[in-house]
Amino acid sequence: MWLTSSSIGRKFVMALTGICLVLFVTFHVLMNAVALIWPTAYNVVCEFLGANWYALVASAGLAVLFIIHIVYACWLTLQNRKARGADRYAVTSRPPQVEWASKNMLVLGIVILAFLVVHLIQFWAKMQWQELRHAELAVLPVLDGTPVPPAMGTLMLQLAFSEIWTPIVYIIGFIALWFHMNHGFWSMLHTVGWNNNVWMPRLKKIGCWWTSIVVLLFIAQAVVFTVHAQNKYYTTDSALQEQYAEYWDNYAEKMQNEFFSEMTKAVKAVNDPMAQRTAQQEFVEKSGRQFMEEAQLLDSISKVQFPGVMPGKNFGNVQQTSMQIGYMIGNTQQPN
Numbered sequence: 378m379w380l381t382s383s384s385i386g387r388k389f390v391m392a393l394t395g396i397c398l399v400l401f402v403t404f405h406v407l408m409n410a411v412a413l414i415w416p417t418a419y420n421v422v423c424e425f426l427g428a429n430w431y432a433l434v435a436s437a438g439l440a441v442l443f444i445i446h447i448v449y450a451c452w453l454t455l456q457n458r459k460a461r462g463a464d465r466y467a468v469t470s471r472p473p474q475v476e477w478a479s480k481n482m483l484v485l486g487i488v489i490l491a492f493l494v495v496h497l498i499q500f501w502a503k504m505q506w507q508e509l510r511h512a513e514l515a516v517l518p519v520l521d522g523t524p525v526p527p528a529m530g531t532l533m534l535q536l537a538f539s540e541i542w543t544p545i546v547y548i549i550g551f552i553a554l555w556f557h558m559n560h561g562f563w564s565m566l567h568t569v570g571w572n573n574n575v576w577m578p579r580l581k582k583i584g585c586w587w588t589s590i591v592v593l594l595f596i597a598q599a600v601v602f603t604v605h606a607q608n609k610y611y612t613t614d615s616a617l618q619e620q621y622a623e624y625w626d627n628y629a630e631k632m633q634n635e636f637f638s639e640m641t642k643a644v645k646a647v648n649d650p651m652a653q654r655t656a657q658q659e660f661v662e663k664s665g666r667q668f669m670e671e672a673q674l675l676d677s678i679s680k681v682q683f684p685g686v687m688p689g690k691n692f693g694n695v696q697q698t699s700m701q702i703g704y705m706i707g708n709t710q711q712p713n
């Protein structure tokens with residue numbers, strides 16, 4: 378097939394996947410910009426892009442694009458080296474920074490890939506992946522001893538950017554991205570072979586401006602997120618605290634409802650009233666401790682993630698249920 382068998386076909390695939398990746402990166406920097414100007418809305422966006430079918434389809438498509446782009450990049454580099462030997466670059470009429478980037482595209486790509494691995498471990502693995510595998514509280518990422526829910530992007534920013542090495546690694550990645558994207562635009566225009574003396578320089582300028590704006594925005598974001606994380610803004614801002622309180626109150630309601638619906642099922646499974654009482658006692662003994670532990674955890678969460686907001690009514694209900702369970706199983710040790 379032309380797209381795999383000819384050199385120009387392979388370059389075309391690089392250009393096409395490259396354009397899609399540029400569009401993704403542009404969308405991504407704009408999404409991060411929401412975190413700068415309206416952090417609570419950022420959490421809503423993160424929730425929207427969780428483990429829903431449309432977000433999963435987009436993530437899978439993106440992964441395929443990255444893989445094709447990387448595989449073809451290695452293939453083209455090997456092919457060029459074989460064809461040209463030591464004299465790998467016959468064309469030298471390039472601006473100096475394009476010339477430098479051109480010789481180092483593979484290395485720049487590897488630096489970006491290394492950044493991506495760190496980045497996905499810090500964000501994707503703690504967000505979409507946790508939602509996908511329906512992670513329990515006990516295995517979620519931890520902030521001051523409390524679990525961070527996958528949709529709370531601002532708390533993930535707090536976790537990632539309170540590490541001082543994070544902005545350093547990110548800014549190295551962004552600089553590599555600038556050279557890589559800038560040369561990518563240049564290379565794509567040459568692959569398309571549009572030798573228009575007026576539009577070629579204009580498009581190259583547009584590519585350079587586009588890349589510079591995207592990368593400068595990423596750098597500004599990394600700096601602001603670091604300053605905010607160091608000042609603990611993401612756990613002290615009152616609007617964010619309200620949002621966390623609401624999230625956890627909904628969680629408490631779900632937890633309480635699930636516990637009672639499971640207990641009702643266990644009781645209804647037997648007919649005799651005496652046996653029902655025993656079934657209830659057995660259920661509470663079996664599942665009650667876990668409920669009490671989670672109730673205690675919710676109490677710690679309220680102190681760490683929203684200390685300035687009164688927990689909602691479902692929080693109170695959970696604490697009350699926990700106390701009743703304590704009495705039922707003869708464990709009077711109650712959460713603080």
Ligand code: HEM
Binds near residue numbers: 423506
């Ligand atoms: C300040 C810089 C950045 C921040 C704060 C940031 C933050 C995030 C966040 C919160 C997610 C969502 C994870 C999820 O919901 O699963 C994410 C995903 C991702 N980011 Fe970034 N990002 C930054 C820069 C970049 C750059 C420069 C690239 C690429 C070169 C990139 C590539 C990705 C990819 C591939 C994903 C996975 C997307 C998916 O699951 O579909 N990020 N990032």
